[in-house]
Amino acid sequence: MIEIFGKDSCIKCVQAKQLCESKNLDYDYKSLGKDFSAEEMFELFPNARTFPQIKIDGKSIGGYDQLVLHLN
Numbered sequence: 001m002i003e004i005f006g007k008d009s010c011i012k013c014v015q016a017k018q019l020c021e022s023k024n025l026d027y028d029y030k031s032l033g034k035d036f037s038a039e040e041m042f043e044l045f046p047n048a049r050t051f052p053q054i055k056i057d058g059k060s061i062g063g064y065d066q067l068v069l070h071l072n
Contacts, residue, residue: 002067005041006052007032012064013052019064023071 002020004027006013013029020027030036032051036044045053045060053060054067061070 001057002027003055004029004052005032005036005044005054006030010051012050016052016054016064016067019067019071025071 002025004013004016004020006016006029008031017027017029032038032041041048041053050063052063054063055061056070061067
């Protein structure tokens with residue numbers, strides 16, 4: 001299961017969703033301020049400084065570039 005934690009107006013967040021869709025992969029998109037708070041973001045990803053942050057099968061893999069590497 002792919003979980004994408006993103007925010008509005010984030011081009012890399014859009015690209016991550018499009019990449020999953022192009023590969024027919026199921027994903028769950030969660031948006032900052034709607035599905036999680038900034039505090040929850042820092043609890044889930046204490047070292048994160050950018051969006052999106054992505055988990056695959058519950059394991060944090062990083063951002064969009066790491067998703068590309070993981071899927072290729």
